[in-house]
Amino acid sequence: MMPVLAIIKKDLRAFFGSSMFYLLSGLCCLLWGLFFSFDFYKFVEESFRLSSQSKDSGLNIHQHLVADYVVVVHYVLVFIIAALNMKFFAEEKKLKTFPLLLSSPVTSWQLVLAKTGVGAVVLFVLLGISSVFPLSMVFFGEVPISLLLFSYFGAFLILMVYVCAGVLASALTDSLIVSVVLSLVFSLTLLLMGAGREFSSSLAVQEMFQYISIDFHFSFFRKGSLSPTSVLFFLSLSGFFSLLSERVIEFHRWR
Numbered sequence: 001m002m003p004v005l006a007i008i009k010k011d012l013r014a015f016f017g018s019s020m021f022y023l024l025s026g027l028c029c030l031l032w033g034l035f036f037s038f039d040f041y042k043f044v045e046e047s048f049r050l051s052s053q054s055k056d057s058g059l060n061i062h063q064h065l066v067a068d069y070v071v072v073v074h075y076v077l078v079f080i081i082a083a084l085n086m087k088f089f090a091e092e093k094k095l096k097t098f099p100l101l102l103s104s105p106v107t108s109w110q111l112v113l114a115k116t117g118v119g120a121v122v123l124f125v126l127l128g129i130s131s132v133f134p135l136s137m138v139f140f141g142e143v144p145i146s147l148l149l150f151s152y153f154g155a156f157l158i159l160m161v162y163v164c165a166g167v168l169a170s171a172l173t174d175s176l177i178v179s180v181v182l183s184l185v186f187s188l189t190l191l192l193m194g195a196g197r198e199f200s201s202s203l204a205v206q207e208m209f210q211y212i213s214i215d216f217h218f219s220f221f222r223k224g225s226l227s228p229t230s231v232l233f234f235l236s237l238s239g240f241f242s243l244l245s246e247r248v249i250e251f252h253r254w255r
Helices: 002-016 019-051 061-087 089-094 098-103 108-130 132-139 145-172 176-191 193-199 203-211 214-222 228-254
Strands: none
Touching (some): 002 108, 019 132, 061 145, 061 214, 089 098, 089 145, 089 176, 108 228, 176 214
């Protein structure tokens, strides 16, 4: 594991020393702040309206505010991850350091694991930044922390699928632009996998599309429940893309 940790440390220094990372992080904060402020204003306004009609507003802060915000965080990071993933193998190829990686005493699986580990750390940092907005509400009312953690855990699992898909996209090309576009294609395809459910009258087909729907599995986490089936689904997708990445790296090694 030492070579893997060495690659992770090297890439993390490159990530956190890059102006692009802070530019994209700032953009994320701006978008999340705008969305959260707008939704928070609507939530407060609706709460006051209902409280004037009855003693209890009946609005659940997690269901009507936090859960929707986590979905927004997820959608924004789909594009940010695609932009950051080009710094994996595609940038190594552009900088002519990719042959050095292939000739180093690490296996293809270790290379994929290292790049995925870097993506996981960067993703964790970005999700941590995004959590500042819902956590700030503890000063104004009671925030269900356990439900928030479940929602963020689900978001992390989903976004790790996009990270693994982006690692594959980065391994397939030496063009940074193509890597970003390919990563977006993979991610948006995953997002739309369950859309076929609306166009079929067959119950069996509808159930199939529902099972492969990202949003269907994400809904369990947004409600604050832990679904083992959904966890296994996301881990399987991540493993599938990691396996494809390993095969691509192995092809380059023996070409």
